[in-house]
Amino acid sequence: xxxxxxxxxxxTALDAVSLLASLFACGAxxxxxxxxxxxxxxxxALFAALLDxxxxxxxxxxxxxxxxxxxxxxxxxxxxxxxxxxxxxxxLLLMLGVELLEKRTLRGWSQILGISFALxxxxxxxxxxxxxxxxxxxxxxxxxxxxxxxxxxxRDENAAAAPxxxxxxxxxxxxxxxxxxPAALFIFFAAPRAAAPMFGMRGRYxxxxxGFADEVQLGAAxxxxxxxxxxxxxxxxxxxxxxxxxxxxxxxxxxxxxxxxNIPADQGGYEPEPKTKRYRQTFYLEPSFSSRALFALDRPLxxxxxxxxxxxxxxxxxxxxxxARRLRYEAVSIVSxxxxxxxxxxxxxxxxxxxKGTMPRLEALTAGLTAGKSSRQKIDAIMNYLAPPxxxxxxxxxxxxxxxxxxxxxxxxxxxxxxxxxxxxxMLRMAGVPARLVGGYRGGVYNEAGGYYSVLDENAHVWVxxxxxxxxxxxxxxxxxxxxxFGLSQNQTIVGMYLDYLDYQWSRLVLGYSWELQASAVGRLxxxxxxxxxxLPKAENALSSFVKIMRLPVLSCVFIAVLSWLVxxxxxxKKRRPxxxxxxxxxxVVKRSGFxxxxxxGLEEFAARxxxxxxxxxxxxxxxxxxxxxxxxxxFDRQTQARLKTVIAKIKKxxxxxxxxxx
Amino acid sequence: MKRVVQLRRSxxxxxxxxxxxxxxxxxxxxxxxxxxxxxxxxxxxxxxVIGRRNILAAEISFELPDEIYxxxxxxxxxxxxxxxxxxxxxxxxxxxxxxxQRAFFPVIQPQETAExxxxxxxxxxxxxxLTDAELFSLYPFGFFKRFGRxxxxxxxxxxxxPVRCDLKDVFxxxxxxxxxxxxxxxxxxxxxxxxxxxxxxxxxxxxKSTARTGKLKSRLYETASLSVRVIDxxxxxxxxxxxxxxxxxxxxxxxxxxxxxxxxxxxxxxEEPESGRRHGLFLLSKLAGYGEKVRP
Numbered sequence: 025x026x027x028x029x030x031x032x033x034x035x036t037a038l039d040a041v042s043l044l045a046s047l048f049a050c051g052a053x054x055x056x057x058x059x060x061x062x063x064x065x066x067x068x069a070l071f072a073a074l075l076d077x078x079x080x081x082x083x084x085x086x087x088x089x090x091x092x093x094x095x096x097x098x099x100x101x102x103x104x105x106x107x108x109x110x111x112x113x114x115x116l117l118l119m120l121g122v123e124l125l126e127k128r129t130l131r132g133w134s135q136i137l138g139i140s141f142a143l144x145x146x147x148x149x150x151x152x153x154x155x156x157x158x159x160x161x162x163x164x165x166x167x168x169x170x171x172x173x174x175x176x177x178x179r180d181e182n183a184a185a186a187p188x189x190x191x192x193x194x195x196x197x198x199x200x201x202x203x204x205x206p207a208a209l210f211i212f213f214a215a216p217r218a219a220a221p222m223f224g225m226r227g228r229y230x231x232x233x234x235g236f237a238d239e240v241q242l243g244a245a246x247x248x249x250x251x252x253x254x255x256x257x258x259x260x261x262x263x264x265x266x267x268x269x270x271x272x273x274x275x276x277x278x279x280x281x282x283x284x285x286n287i288p289a290d291q292g293g294y295e296p297e298p299k300t301k302r303y304r305q306t307f308y309l310e311p312s313f314s315s316r317a318l319f320a321l322d323r324p325l326x327x328x329x330x331x332x333x334x335x336x337x338x339x340x341x342x343x344x345x346x347x348a349r350r351l352r353y354e355a356v357s358i359v360s361x362x363x364x365x366x367x368x369x370x371x372x373x374x375x376x377x378x379x380k381g382t383m384p385r386l387e388a389l390t391a392g393l394t395a396g397k398s399s400r401q402k403i404d405a406i407m408n409y410l411a412p413p414x415x416x417x418x419x420x421x422x423x424x425x426x427x428x429x430x431x432x433x434x435x436x437x438x439x440x441x442x443x444x445x446x447x448x449x450x451m452l453r454m455a456g457v458p459a460r461l462v463g464g465y466r467g468g469v470y471n472e473a474g475g476y477y478s479v480l481d482e483n484a485h486v487w488v489x490x491x492x493x494x495x496x497x498x499x500x501x502x503x504x505x506x507x508x509x510f511g512l513s514q515n516q517t518i519v520g521m522y523l524d525y526l527d528y529q530w531s532r533l534v535l536g537y538s539w540e541l542q543a544s545a546v547g548r549l550x551x552x553x554x555x556x557x558x559x560l561p562k563a564e565n566a567l568s569s570f571v572k573i574m575r576l577p578v579l580s581c582v583f584i585a586v587l588s589w590l591v592x593x594x595x596x597x598k599k600r601r602p603x604x605x606x607x608x609x610x611x612x613v614v615k616r617s618g619f620x621x622x623x624x625x626g627l628e629e630f631a632a633r634x635x636x637x638x639x640x641x642x643x644x645x646x647x648x649x650x651x652x653x654x655x656x657x658x659x660f661d662r663q664t665q666a667r668l669k670t671v672i673a674k675i676k677k678x679x680x681x682x683x684x685x686x687x
Numbered sequence: 688m689k690r691v692v693q694l695r696r697s698x699x700x701x702x703x704x705x706x707x708x709x710x711x712x713x714x715x716x717x718x719x720x721x722x723x724x725x726x727x728x729x730x731x732x733x734x735x736v737i738g739r740r741n742i743l744a745a746e747i748s749f750e751l752p753d754e755i756y757x758x759x760x761x762x763x764x765x766x767x768x769x770x771x772x773x774x775x776x777x778x779x780x781x782x783x784x785x786x787x788q789r790a791f792f793p794v795i796q797p798q799e800t801a802e803x804x805x806x807x808x809x810x811x812x813x814x815x816x817l818t819d820a821e822l823f824s825l826y827p828f829g830f831f832k833r834f835g836r837x838x839x840x841x842x843x844x845x846x847x848x849p850v851r852c853d854l855k856d857v858f859x860x861x862x863x864x865x866x867x868x869x870x871x872x873x874x875x876x877x878x879x880x881x882x883x884x885x886x887x888x889x890x891x892x893x894x895k896s897t898a899r900t901g902k903l904k905s906r907l908y909e910t911a912s913l914s915v916r917v918i919d920x921x922x923x924x925x926x927x928x929x930x931x932x933x934x935x936x937x938x939x940x941x942x943x944x945x946x947x948x949x950x951x952x953x954x955x956x957x958e959e960p961e962s963g964r965r966h967g968l969f970l971l972s973k974l975a976g977y978g979e980k981v982r983p
Contacts, residue, residue, distance in 0.1 A: 144723070145708070145720070145723050147719075148717055148719035148720040148722075148723055149717065149720070151719065156719055157722070160722070160723065160726065164726060164730070168730070168734075168827065168828065171827070171828045171829065172776065172777070172826070172827050172828070174829075175777055175825055175826065175827075175828070175829045176776075176777055176793055179777070179779075179791050179793075180791060180793065183793060185793070185794065189774070189793075189794045192774050192776075192794070193776065193794075196737065196776065196827065197827075199737065200730065200733040200734055200737050200827060201733070203729075203732070203733035203736055203737070204726060204729035204730045204732065204733035205726075205729070206729075207725075207728075207729035207732050207733065208722065208725040208726040208728070208729035209725070211724075211725035211728055211729060212718075212721055212722055212725040215721075215725065217713060217716075218713045218714070534718055534719075534722065535718055535719075537718055538716065
């Protein structure tokens with residue numbers, strides 16, 4: 025085959041590159057459009073590839089034009105005020121499919137590459153996934169390769185290239201990407217950002233909202249509590265006990281749901297003893313469209329790094345705007361069950377209200393349980409009553425009747441945290457003990473590599489705070505019987521832990537990066553420059569945690585490298601021709617007999633210098649059979665291989681007869 | 688001032704789009720769009736680094752043929768050497784504005800030299816300077832045109848454009864030129880054999896004597912008819928200088944092709960008829976410099 029025949033036409037290469045680029049573009053937007061659109065696109069791409077493979081012509085221009093008009097019609101029909109980007113992406117995807125079907129020209133290829141680049145860009149308006157980076161990178165590399173091929177083709181329209189030249193061109197695209205990536209990261213983190221929009225534009229903040237709501241409705245939380253969507257991550261050292269993440273106080277009970285009256289609760293708690301351990305936390309909250317609540321480890325001392333409203337009762341809410349975008353803030357807390365307000369004489373009547381007369385059986389039960397007891401004893405009695413085995417935790421078969429609470433206490437006796445907390449809160453109020461519900465989260469998955477908790481929707485929780493007259497403090501009571509493991513997902517694998525860590529860094533460094541973070545980084549840099557000694561311990565800490573995180577991936581990479589080396593070696597062994605394998609086997613066997621054949625020594629020459637008669641004859645016989653085929657340039661057929669193997673086996677046997685002294 | 692880089696329209700569009708995305712990213716706090724913008728800016732940087740390395744590693748040189756005739760496209764061999772360890776892509780060399788004055792080198796492998804031919808036409812005979820050969824490349828994305836090294840133009844002697852004519856009109860008829868003892872002539876009688884001299888045509892080699900003696904021998908012709916192979920330039924230029932020179936150039940070219948000796952009579956000075964390419968080029972250079980002042 026001549027070298028000319030081996031060349032690949034640039035048009036073929038450009039077809040392949042543009043098809044790949046368009047598939048990457050489709051991958052980037054597949055999550056953001058209706059499933060039918062990627063399917064239609066893939067059908068078009070497949071059809072175009074089939075036409076290419078069979079060497080058929082392209083559809084006539086009129087068909088292409090009609091298809092384009094149909095796409096514009098689809099776009100116009102699907103366009104809504106809050107559905108602009110999705111409709112645009114869908115239209116672009118279909119246009120890309122049409123371009124693939126169109127007859128190839130320089131202009132057509134340019135358009136395919138242009139749309140393949142535009143699609144991931146358009147997806148930035150509606151996507152927040154990490155996969156975006158993968159598709160954007162793939163699209164960048166492929167589009168740049170395509171641009172180079174286009175330039176070449178523009179200069180020489182009949183150009184063809186050897187496969188290695190095309191590979192070199194593709195590698196060069198990777199090199200450009202490798203140069204551009206660190207530069208892009210630098211620009212991303214260092215380029216100036218605006219504290220506020222310059223032209224009053226404010227984009228959409230796309231995300232799935234978390235399940236936390238400012239209202240607890242009996243039977244409504246089963247969907248939330250089985251969802252594995254991320255609610256927030258919090259950087260904090262590992263806590264000794266299951267953490268409670270305090271969010272919202274619910275002080276109004278309607279009989280079917282608990283709401284917030286939005287009247288500020290008792291203000292502030294006293295400053296704890298100096299020796300009490302303080303936990304500094306950094307929160308990365310996922311967007312939520314249903315709540316402004318800001319969370320902190322129970323019991324928070326204060327929040328910083330965000331404009332927060334103090335709602336009283338040690339709860340906070342994002343001020344001014346909703347939580348419709350990712351938020352980052354810091355909190356300081358102590359781990360305590362008690363919350364002691366600065367003014368213990370606040371009006372407690374609103375914590376005693378409940379729809380009287382609607383639950384007579386529950387009132388009777390409560391009266392029986394708490395008669396003649398102190399507030400602390402009443403709390404304990406109700407807690408004990410709701411404890412297992414009498415009651416069990418369940419997310420299925422929840423009562424949704426009009427009298428759901430009595431149904432739960434007297435009939436089903438199984439339910440979610442809403443039922444337990446509602447029952448206890450109501451019973452406490454019936455017994456004359458001020459009580460309220462606190463909405464938040466419990467537990468979370470601690471990522472040791474990253475040093476943070478991932479708190480999921482399924483960790484959403486509600487518990488009770490009861491007023492202890494003796495202590496003059498709110499006492500956290502959690503009647504939900506699930507043991508200490510409730511909400512703690514312990515089944516995370518190491519791979520899962522690292523994937524979560526990557527996701528965490530994506531949220532923290534990419535999606536959550538803002539003007540405030542940039543300003544704080546500049547501040548830290550300034551202080552490090554002015555007083556390097558003070559930053560040394562911090563740098564050491566950062567380094568040690570980095571080493572801790574990277575230890576496993578580095579070891580894994582070394583393991584994979586060794587494994588791939590071994591596999592390659594094994595494959596190389598397998599690829600050996602039969603005569604080479606037989607010769608290696610022969611050399612190994614005669615070596616065991618005490619004779620070593622030189623690397624350039626002929627088989628007969630080697631056999632002649634063996635002083636053991638039997639072995640000499642056998643090795644000579646091997647040499648003759650081998651050379652008969654080898655020097656005649658004939659293939660080592662199965663028969664010859666079998667003969668040689670027999671001789672090797674005989675040599676092996678004869679080796680056993682040779683005295684050890686001669687070996 | 689030497690040009691280094693020139694922004695193209697596609698590059699301008701790319702920069703405008705990047706800035707537009709940047710403005711949208713800042714205003715919407717969309718960090719993913721910020722990443723795209725940063726990547727686009729970084730790609731400009733990356734393509735700049737790669738494009739610059741690509742063009743600076745190319746070394747250009749060119750070679751002119753030893754026969755260049757006025758008005759006839761002259762093939763110029765352009766050589767581009769890749770002095771780096773990486774392949775070079777999409778290099779172009781230019782000797783002028785026309786398409787056939789450019790050479791395109793899609794790939795040049797490391798440490799290799801690629802050759803292409805471009806064509807240059809000189810309109811007048813005499814000494815002329817070839818313009819500088821310029822290297823440039825649109826690689827990698829065609830956003831910028833980068834200029835590389837330049838091969839300085841060289842001086843060339845342009846021969847008169849040969850014009851087909853009847854050779855009888857060109858050669859002198861009466862002048863008695865002294866015969867060269869070894870001058871070959873097709874219609875002359877062979878009078879003996881002599882040692883082969885450099886420039887002798889293979890047509891006059893006497894193979895029998897060569898085989899016998901083991902040395903190259905050439906035929907010795909009778910010298911009587913030699914005077915007819917001398918170009919009478921003085922009478923030719925009477926028809927018009929350039930016309931006469933073109934006719935003379937044609938006669939020299941024909942003699943070079945046939946291996947016959949040719950001489951030149953110019954202003955009372957006669958170049959004796961000789962055969963061979965070297966002599967032919969000598970006569971052509973005389974024709975090219977006709978009317979020029981002799982340089983010191």
